[in-house]
Amino acid sequence: MKAEISIVWKKIQSMIDSFMIMLPNIVLALIVFAIFYFVGRQIKRVVRRVTRNHHQARNLGLVLGRLAQGTIVLVGLFIALSIVIPTLKAGDLVQLLGISGVAIGFAFREILQNFLAGILILLTEPFRIDDQIVFKNFEGTVENIETRATTIQTYDGRRIVIPNAELFTNTVTVNTAFDQRRMEYDISIGYGDDIDHAKQLILEALYSLKEVLKAPAPDVLAMDLAESTVNLRVRWWIAPPRRIDDLRSRDKVICAIKKKLYVENGIDLPYPTRNILFHDRTEEIDGDRSQQREGWPADKRKVPKLRRISGSVRKLTQGRSQQDGNGKS
Structure with missing residues (x-):
């Protein structure tokens, strides 16, 4: 019994001696890791401070700050481990990191795809916060662009969360990409009416509206000789090109054209007849x-x-x- 106690005590003493020998390395490793952690936090703050006043780059600055902090902390962890365990080589760490990365990649493939797509969207900026976009059956205003998903608010007050991988690999229409946007509306007149006269009246109606830009100038084109009507296409430009401006200008244009053609000049606006x-x-x-x-x-x-x-x-x-x-x- 005394022999067994003696063996256990010797092992404890050996462990204590080994710890005392490694204690300076542990303290040094903790100091190194703390330094890297502090530097990472400062870099994150600097990036966020630089992009704070830039509304469009705010999310990108936040993501880049987190990535920079994570990378610096990871490097500090590797250096600290090499100090505590001198036999641990950098190649072993890289190999361990590679194996772990493959395993994590298979386990979180979709999450990583969305993450990388979010980074690319923030870097290339095909659209920005407050842009109005159309994606498949969804249309609305971009609320936030995160590393995993992008949220848009629809015009009827709903929130749609779209994974970034789908946004990056599919077609997205950005309605507010430019300062101006062209609108169009088809209107029909009778075969007995003069086309040139009807065009002139429509242009007069368009030029009388403040919602319609004078440059680029609006125009009217004859598009089709239908069964019982002559179809004209009215085109005009608006600014800014947001959804509310689209609806307001369309309302004004339709009302002004009907009044100018039908009420004031007797131009026929026929409906289908048989x-x-x-x-x-x-x-x-x-x-x-x-x-x-x-x-x-x-x-x-x-x-x-x-x-x-x-x-x-x-x-x-x-x-x-x-x-x-x-x-x-």
Whole structure:
């Protein structure tokens, strides 16, 4: 029993001696790690302070500050470990880091994809905070760009969180990328109206609106000869190009065009129409396409006179009555 106690005591003394020998290295390693940690925090603060007054670069500065701090702290940890364990070489640390990185990469693949995509979005800035974007079925104002996801606020007051990997690899429309934006609206006039006159009236209506820019100038183009209308495309520019400005200018333009064309100048704004021809089988010309009304013969003098539906029904009823009378006789 005394021998076993003696062996345990010797092991404890050996551990204490080893700790006392390593104590200076441990203290030095802690001091080195504390220095690197302090430097990392200061660099993070400097980056955030530099980008604080730049609204668009605020998120980028925050991310870069965290990355710089993390990198410096990791380097300090490696140096501290090499001081405490002199036999631990830099190559072993790099190898350990590589193996750990592969394992972490497989386990958190999607998270890392979103992280890298967020960094690239912040660096390349395809869109910025407060930009209005369209992504798939979502449209709204960019609220925040983080390393994992981007949040947008829709025009009806909802928040959409979109992973950065999807934003970076798919098509995104930035409506506020430039200071000006061109709008368009199609309007139809009748075939009996003068196209050039209608164009001139539309331009007068556009130039009278303060919501429509005078440069670039608005224009009106004839686009299609439809079944019952002549289709014109009205194009104008607005600034700033935000959603509310789009709606306001569209409202003013449509109201001004209708008033100018229809109310003040009598330009026809037709709606879809359809002619329905009733085939009167009681006529003697039934079956003769060159004579009956459905055939619309080229010679207008040969077009039969129109008859009331009531008269055709009465004649048809009389014809059936005569047939019934002949049958009875």
